[in-house]
Amino acid sequence: MSGEVLINLTPMETRVAVVENGVLQEAFIERSRRRGIVGNIYKGKVVRVLPGMQAAFVDIGLERAAFIHVNEVVAPDSPQAEPASISHLLHAGQSLVVQVTKDPIGSKGARLTTHLSIPSRYLVYMPDSPHVGVSQRIEDDAERERLKTLVASGQAELADEQQGGFIIRTAAEGVGREELLADIVFLQRLWLRVAERRISAPTPSPIYDDLPLFVRTLRDVMRDQIEKIRIDSRENYFKLKEFAREFMPTVESCIEYYPGERPIFDLYSVEDEIQKALGRKVQLKSGGYLVIDQTEAMTTIDVNTGGYVGHRNLEETIFKTNLEAATAIARQLRLRNLGGIIIIDFIDMEELEHQRQVLRVLEKALERDHAKNKLTGVTELGLVQLTRKRTRESLEQTLCEPCPTCHGRGTLKTPETICYEIFREILREERAYSPETYMVLASQSVVDRLLDEESAAVADLESFIGKTIRFQVEAHYSQEQYDIVLM
Numbered sequence: 001m002s003g004e005v006l007i008n009l010t011p012m013e014t015r016v017a018v019v020e021n022g023v024l025q026e027a028f029i030e031r032s033r034r035r036g037i038v039g040n041i042y043k044g045k046v047v048r049v050l051p052g053m054q055a056a057f058v059d060i061g062l063e064r065a066a067f068i069h070v071n072e073v074v075a076p077d078s079p080q081a082e083p084a085s086i087s088h089l090l091h092a093g094q095s096l097v098v099q100v101t102k103d104p105i106g107s108k109g110a111r112l113t114t115h116l117s118i119p120s121r122y123l124v125y126m127p128d129s130p131h132v133g134v135s136q137r138i139e140d141d142a143e144r145e146r147l148k149t150l151v152a153s154g155q156a157e158l159a160d161e162q163q164g165g166f167i168i169r170t171a172a173e174g175v176g177r178e179e180l181l182a183d184i185v186f187l188q189r190l191w192l193r194v195a196e197r198r199i200s201a202p203t204p205s206p207i208y209d210d211l212p213l214f215v216r217t218l219r220d221v222m223r224d225q226i227e228k229i230r231i232d233s234r235e236n237y238f239k240l241k242e243f244a245r246e247f248m249p250t251v252e253s254c255i256e257y258y259p260g261e262r263p264i265f266d267l268y269s270v271e272d273e274i275q276k277a278l279g280r281k282v283q284l285k286s287g288g289y290l291v292i293d294q295t296e297a298m299t300t301i302d303v304n305t306g307g308y309v310g311h312r313n314l315e316e317t318i319f320k321t322n323l324e325a326a327t328a329i330a331r332q333l334r335l336r337n338l339g340g341i342i343i344i345d346f347i348d349m350e351e352l353e354h355q356r357q358v359l360r361v362l363e364k365a366l367e368r369d370h371a372k373n374k375l376t377g378v379t380e381l382g383l384v385q386l387t388r389k390r391t392r393e394s395l396e397q398t399l400c401e402p403c404p405t406c407h408g409r410g411t412l413k414t415p416e417t418i419c420y421e422i423f424r425e426i427l428r429e430e431r432a433y434s435p436e437t438y439m440v441l442a443s444q445s446v447v448d449r450l451l452d453e454e455s456a457a458v459a460d461l462e463s464f465i466g467k468t469i470r471f472q473v474e475a476h477y478s479q480e481q482y483d484i485v486l487m
Contacts, residue, residue, distance in 0.1 A: 003226045007214050007240075008264050009233035014213045017270045018221055024273040025368075026221075026334045029398050030213040037062075037100045038391050039210035041116060041194060043201045046094040051087045057109070058096055061204040064109040068098060072113035095203050103392045106296075118187055118194070118208070121219050121248055122172035122180055123151070125187035127195075129165035137170040137367075147172055147180070154181045164191070171222070186247070215243050220370070222251055230258040230267075277335050277395055284328055288321040292332060294396060298341035301329055305347060318347045319354045326358050330365030339371070339390020343383050359384065405478045413480050415449040418442070422450070423461055425484055430465045435486035438469045442482040447473045 003025075008015040011032065018026040030036055042060035049056045057065040070086040090096065102111035118125045132151050134144045147168045154177070155166075166187075172180065197207040210216060214236055218229065229251075231237045237257040244252040258264050265271045276282070282290040284306070291302040303325040305317060329344060344362075349355050355378065362384070366373050372389040379385055402408030413421075426438055440450070450458055450471055462469055474481075 004268075005217060005221060005226055005229045006258075006264050006267060006270060007217065007229065007231040007233075007236075009214060009231065009236050015265065016213060016217045016221075017265060017268075018226075019268050019270070020225065022268055023331075024268060024270050024335060025331060026337075026370075027270075027274055027277070027395060028213060028217065029395070031398075036103050036213075036392050037110060037210075038103055039100065039119070040206055041097065041099045041208035042204060042206050043198065044096050044098050044112075044204045046090050046092055046096055049087055049090050049092060051085060054086045056086055056090045058098060058112060059204050060098065060100075060110070060112070061206070062104065062110065064104060066098070066100070066104075066110040066112045067108075068096075068112040068114070072101075072111075072115065097198055097207070102390065105390075105393050105397065117167075118190060119169070119219070120183045120187050122169055122175060123183045123187060124167040124169060125164055125184075125191060126166065127164040127191050131165040132168070133166075134168045135170045135172075138168070138173050143173060150177050150180050151184070153177075154184045157181070164188070182247075214240060218244060218248065218251065218255075222248070227254065229255045230264060231255070232258045232260075232264040234259075273335070274395070274399075277332070278400065282328060282332060284321070284324050286321060286324050288325065290325060290328060290332070292336070292338075294336075294338060294394060298343055299338045301332075301342065301344045303344070303346050315350055315354070318349055319351075319358070322346045322349065322354075322358045323361055326362040327365050330362060330369065333366075333373075333388055334369050334371075336395045337371075337392065338394055339388050342386050342388060344386070345383055348382055405480070412478075415443075415445045415479065416453075418446045418480060418482060419449055419454050419457075422446075422482055422484065423457065426461065426465070426469065429484060429486060430467070433486055435467070437467055437487045439485040439487055440469060440471045440482065441474045441477070441485065442471070443477040443479050444473050444475070445479055446482065447471045 003018065003020040006017040006019065008017075013032060014028075014030045016026075016028040017024055044058040044060035044066070047057050047059045047065055054070040056068050058068055060066050070084070070089065073086070073089050096114065097116070098112040098114055099116050100110045101113050104110045115129070116127060118127075132148055132155075134147055138144055138147070151166050151168060166184070194208045201207045211219065214231065218240060222229075229240075231240060234257055237255070241252060241255055244255060263271075265274075280291055280293060282292065284290070288306045289304055291304065293300045303322060305321050325346065332338070333342065346358060349358070359375070359377070363375055366375065366386070369388070371391070373386055375384070375386040377384070403410075406412055422440055422442070426440075429435070429438070440447075442450070458469060474483075
């Protein structure tokens with residue numbers, strides 16, 4: 001598998017596209033005015049403790065107070081039989097050093113933890129824990145043991161430095177002792193700077209900012225199959241090269257400046273793919289399609305055969321559609337950055353072997369996802385459910401806002417429904433005020449219906465109340481909007 005990373009930089013925003021085999025797989029977008037804050041460390045102040053929820057709100061200098069649960073204050077391996085009450089651990093006005101684990105999403109504030117960590121290319125440093133762990137994605141037991149031994153010996157060698165624990169990242173698989181030792185030194189020195197700010201910084205204020213998106217991409221997204229990184233900003237190209245030269249010398253040669261007149265996101269049709277990822281419907285090559293609906297509680301994905309009729313029989317047609325859909329769904333989860341609970345309604349399959357194969361294909365496709373996910377199998381209703389860790393807004397939440405006309409419902413009341421609402425409102429006004437005449441202000445479609453299909457009903461209403469009803473089109477009114485003027 002071959003891959004490229006395309007980086008588009010402007011003063012207003014940074015956009016990163018991860019392309020594999022010529023197809024867009026992931027898109028990251030960060031606006032200058034609304035940068036993601038996951039990983040940032042703040043010195044905050046507790047503003048409210050909620051014993052009933054075992055949680056607290058912390059002011060870290062953002063528009064909305066952030067939220068921390070008691071489990072993020074007490075260490076998970078605490079010897080206590082039960083977690084201490086939040087009111088015993090925190091009180092209003094208390095200063096608290098916290099790290100953001102989840103960006104503010106919608107009306108919800110950021111999520112916090114006091115278990116601090118700082119990532120590098122190969123390691124995650126945990127200053128308050130002696131534990132050394134290995135990413136679950138490194139499956140070879142011998143390699144896991146080798147890496148743990150190297151990190152432990154590196155810590156022992158740097159005994160005069162501040163100690164802590166480490167998580168060995170997937171990217172460390174196969175790397176040598178020198179690279180790991182360099183990461184250990186870098187992280188511990190970085191933490192010393194953070195620890196100094198921890199004491200001197202005012203409350204509330206940031207004491208550690210994660211790297212900007214284009215540099216973070218080099219650290220987090222770079223994998224063996226990524227052959228090239230193209231960036232269209234000369235100034236930031238040199239910054240990226242400098243970062244790679246210091247921390248990731250093996251990938252420095254992969255970084256290229258893209259000076260082309262054609263916009264970089266026009267390569268591999270990235271712009272078109274981002275636009276498609278904002279729609280509900282995803283076409284499959286076979287003629288089938290997916291319908292993806294993102295709600296507050298969960299995301300649902302429905303699989304349909306559409307125009308695909310197959311060549312042999314119905315079961316084979318359904319099986320092939322589901323196989324193609326499984327791969328497409330894994331890609332859409334990454335591309336749209338959908339998180340939380342995800343329910344997939346594959347087309348019902350009679351054969352158990354077909355069901356198992358579709359689940360295996362889905363599981364295999366999800367292995368390439370950098371976000372933590374868990375496939376829990378098939379429910380009693382034949383639905384496939386999985387969870388995917390949500391740390392930042394989805395692509396739709398980043399680029400879109402709820403429709404002001406339908407208020408996010410996705411549907412509008414019909415002109416017929418609005419006409420009947422107008423009739424009921426006129427009857428209410430007649431009983432309350434009994435004016436001489438009525439003027440109805442409404443959209444073109446509603447007025448057209450009142451004067452055409454509903455004209456007989458309007459005549460009956462005028463006869464019943466003994467008043468004249470006039471109509472006026474308001475071009476700027478939406479279909480559901482109307483006013484009744486008493487004259």
